[in-house]
Amino acid sequence: MSWRLRVNPIACEGHGLCAELIxxxxxxxxxxxxxxxDGPVPGDLLPHARRAVATCPTLALLLERVPT
Amino acid sequence: xxxxxxxxxxxxxxxxxxxxxALSLREHLAxxxxxxxxxxxxxxxxxxxxxxxxxxxxxxxxxFPSARKLASVAAGRGRRVVVANGAEGExxxxxxxxxxxxxxxxxxxxxAMAAQAVGAAQVIVAALAPSVPALLSAVSERDAQRxxxxxxxxxxxxxxxxxxxxSALVNYLNQGPGLPTFVPPRPYERGxxxxxxxxxxxxxxxxxxxxxxxxxxWFRAIGPPEEPGSTLVTVQGALRHPGVYEVARGMRLSxxxxxxxxxxxxxQAFLIGGYAGAWLPADAAWDTPLSDAALREQGGTLGAGxxxxxxxxxxxVAETARIMTYLAEESAGQCGPxxxxxxxxxxxxxxxxxxxxxxxxxxxxxxxxxxxxxxxxCHHPDGAVxxxxxxxxxxxxxxxxxxxRHVCPGAKGPQTSAARTPAASGRAxx
Numbered sequence: 001m002s003w004r005l006r007v008n009p010i011a012c013e014g015h016g017l018c019a020e021l022i023x024x025x026x027x028x029x030x031x032x033x034x035x036x037x038d039g040p041v042p043g044d045l046l047p048h049a050r051r052a053v054a055t056c057p058t059l060a061l062l063l064e065r066v067p068t
Numbered sequence: 069x070x071x072x073x074x075x076x077x078x079x080x081x082x083x084x085x086x087x088x089x090a091l092s093l094r095e096h097l098a099x100x101x102x103x104x105x106x107x108x109x110x111x112x113x114x115x116x117x118x119x120x121x122x123x124x125x126x127x128x129x130x131x132f133p134s135a136r137k138l139a140s141v142a143a144g145r146g147r148r149v150v151v152a153n154g155a156e157g158e159x160x161x162x163x164x165x166x167x168x169x170x171x172x173x174x175x176x177x178x179x180a181m182a183a184q185a186v187g188a189a190q191v192i193v194a195a196l197a198p199s200v201p202a203l204l205s206a207v208s209e210r211d212a213q214r215x216x217x218x219x220x221x222x223x224x225x226x227x228x229x230x231x232x233x234x235s236a237l238v239n240y241l242n243q244g245p246g247l248p249t250f251v252p253p254r255p256y257e258r259g260x261x262x263x264x265x266x267x268x269x270x271x272x273x274x275x276x277x278x279x280x281x282x283x284x285x286w287f288r289a290i291g292p293p294e295e296p297g298s299t300l301v302t303v304q305g306a307l308r309h310p311g312v313y314e315v316a317r318g319m320r321l322s323x324x325x326x327x328x329x330x331x332x333x334x335x336q337a338f339l340i341g342g343y344a345g346a347w348l349p350a351d352a353a354w355d356t357p358l359s360d361a362a363l364r365e366q367g368g369t370l371g372a373g374x375x376x377x378x379x380x381x382x383x384x385v386a387e388t389a390r391i392m393t394y395l396a397e398e399s400a401g402q403c404g405p406x407x408x409x410x411x412x413x414x415x416x417x418x419x420x421x422x423x424x425x426x427x428x429x430x431x432x433x434x435x436x437x438x439x440x441x442x443x444x445x446c447h448h449p450d451g452a453v454x455x456x457x458x459x460x461x462x463x464x465x466x467x468x469x470x471x472x473r474h475v476c477p478g479a480k481g482p483q484t485s486a487a488r489t490p491a492a493s494g495r496a497x498x
Contacts, residue, residue, distance in 0.1 A: 008250045008402035010445045029439045061071035 004066045005049055009033070011060035014066035020053040020062050040066065074282075074289030079298050080274050082168045088382040090202040093209040096173035103215070104280050105176050110246075111142035111187035119185070119276060122284035123296045128232065128269030129341075132361040134276070136268060139258040139350030141186040143262025147189070148188040149252045151260065152179045154195040154270040155225040155232035158342040159394075160374040164270050164313045165298035168199035169246040171274070172206035178273025180216050181280045186266050193270075194237055196227050203352060215485065234267045234448050236400070248446035269372075271300050283400035291317035295359045299370075305377035306333045315358070322354040325377065333379035337462050343391050344451025346458035347384065367458055371451075383477075385470050388456060389414070390423035395452040406449040409428040409440035413456055416424035420467065423475040430460060430467060 005025055007018075014032040024045055041049045041063070045050045053061045083091060083099045091099070100463055108372070120135035124316040124327040141148055152175055156164035167175055183191050194247050203222045210216050219444065226246055233248050238255045239248030259265020268276075275297060280286050288296040299317040304310040308329030313323060321338060325331060335350045342359075346368030348356065356362055378384060379393055396410035413436050419425035426432070444450070460467055 008445070009405065009443060010248075010406060014404050028444075029361050029405060029409070030412070030436070031404055033404035033408075033443070035439065035443070 001065055002068045003046060003049065004064050005036050005052075006062045006064055007034050008060045011057050011058045013060070014028055015057050017055050018052040021055060022039070022048040026051065029040070032044060033060070040068075052056065074286045077276055077298055077316070078170065080167065080174060080271070080300065081312075081314045084166075086351070088170060090170055090206065093173055093213065093215075096171070097150040100174070100177075101281055103180065103277070112184045113142070115181060115185040115280060116142060118279055118284055122275075122279045123293070124272065124275050124279060124287065125295060125327055125360075126269055126387055127271035127275070127279070127299065128373065129369070131370065134268065134431055135274055137256060137268065138182065138185045141188075141264045141266040144186075144256065147190065148186050148262055148362070149190045149192065149260040149263050149428060150151070150179055150183045150186065150188040151237065151255075151265060151267045152176075152191070152193040152220075152270050152273050153232055153234070153237055153267050154193065154199060155237055157227065158198065158227070158344075158372055158374060159231040160304060160342055160376060161372050162302045162311045163373060165196065165199055165303045166300070167270050167274055168193075168195050169202045173198075173210070174274040174277050175270045176203075176206055176220055177212060177277035177280075178268075178275070179219070179220055180268070181276050182266055182268055183218050185473075186264075188220060190259065190260070190263075190264070191216075191218045193220050193222045193239060194241065195222060195270075196226045197224050199412065200224050221333050225233075229435070230400050230446070230448060233448070235446065237267060238265060247402055248448070249442075250445050256387040260465070275342040279461070286431040292361075293358070295361060299358070300374055301373040301375055303357065303375045305330050305339075305375075306331050306335055306379035307377050318357040318359045318362070320354070321356050321375070322360060324358060324375065331377060331379075333381070335377045336380040336382075337378045337384055339376040339378060339387075339391075339455075340374070341369040342374040343447070344455060345371045345374065346454050347367055347378075347388075347460070347462035349462045367454070367461075369454075377446050381477075383421070383466065384459060385417070385466050385476070386421040388459035388463070392417045392456055395448070395455070399448060400446070405440045405443035409436055409443075410449060410452050412436055412454070414442070417443065417456060420470050421475070423470055423473040425471060427471065429471060432478055433457075433460065 019026045019028045025037045053063050070078050116138045124134045126132045154164045154168045235249040238259045241260045255265040291297045339354045392414040396414035399406045437457050440449045441453045
């Protein structure tokens with residue numbers, strides 16, 4: 001089992017906090033919306049990923065379990 | 069009158085009236101024979117098995133194996149729903165309108181078979197307003213003869229590019245605004261009324277109606293093994309006889325052009341797969357088979373089967389800008405990358421067409437294409453981006469001329485645009 005970040009693009013309003021909190025996995029596009037790096041979130045980044053998810057003002061960021 | 073010779077074409081368009089009126093139930097049955105008897109309410113796995121062995125793939129644009137969709141819905145819990153998707157929002161496409169308006173019983177047969185395959189208790193036919201009268205009379209004809217176990221409900225859907233997207237259609241049928249939703253859950257898991265829902269394009273259903281009658285081997289007798297069967301295409305542009313045709317999947321483009329009466333002008337490129345498809349230069353395209361697999365190898369898609377023949381002398385850059393502007397306007401407006409990305413790309417292609425673009429316009433477009441692809445809730449932005457990227461490749465000479473502010477004459481002249489000639493004349497041709 002591994003973890004993957006995903007954004008609900010309909011809910012996302014481009015506040016950009018996620019990219020501040022976990023720049024290793026999330027960058028922003030030219031308009032300030034998150035681009036999520038492909039692949040599972042490495043274990044040492046999981047706490048940061050969780051914090052990013054919890055901080056998103058529109059609850060658009062999801063951390064999902066994926067079967068490996 | 070029934071012809072079951074396996075190589076015989078047309079199949080779906082068999083016997084259509086030249087004046088465009090619908091085949092009556094009696095005429096329909098005379099051409100195709102009766103539907104195989106229906107089973108009970110539980111999912112009929114034999115039918116799904118037939119579709120599986122036929123190799124039928126969805127004709128709405130996604131080319132997804134139809135049997136897998138049937139099986140997923142049949143495996144769902146509770147009352148299941150079948151939606152015949154005739155929300156043909158692509159401006160260049162007319163095949164679904166032809167089927168619904170002229171062969172409604174074939175579509176309704178397919179919906180009935182699909183309902184039987186998944187054990188559905190509700191059947192909805194989603195169609196654009198002009199197709200509704202033919203559908204309603206077809207439904208009452210069937211009522212009188214008690215053909216359908218589940219009476220289909222006809223729903224008029226908005227005529228908008230995005231309306232036929234699976235999740236958008238389900239959203240509309242659930243009293244929503246008809247915009248795509250964040251998936252999963254996908255309609256097969258939670259669709260109309262929260263129930264497992266099969267959303268299937270009306271052409272796909274029509275094929276199913278014939279597979280149920282004639283079997284998978286009959287279906288596979290034409291078309292390549294990995295994408296078998298016949299397929300409806302809407303052909304337009306610089307061709308003598310534009311319209312809707314039924315051809316073997318995998319037919320070469322050169323053959324299709326001949327089949328449609330030949331070109332009316334030298335052709336420089338084809339736009340295949342509709343506005344969200346891809347441009348191919350004519351010389352590379354002639355030998356390309358009209359199958360999704362072959363077109364994907366060249367960065368395209370067969371989509372819902374729209375083929376535009378683009379004449380030499382017209383400006384591909386200007387045409388691309390027009391289409392891109394349309395696609396940006398047709399964004400549902402829900403996802404940031406789609407709203408802002410398509411708008412930026414539409415502006416940049418428009419400036420390129422006018423010869424006023426920045427010198428790095430191509431790099432900017434490519435960079436945006438990379439940024440936007442895959443980042444919407446639906447695939448609308450992906451298609452738009454693919455179309456622009458293919459235009460940069462196909463019209464590279466014109467693109468560099470425009471970039472150096474030498475606008476080609478075709479960009480100013482009268483437009484042969486598909487955008488303004490709804491070659492969706494709706495005429496089916498044999």
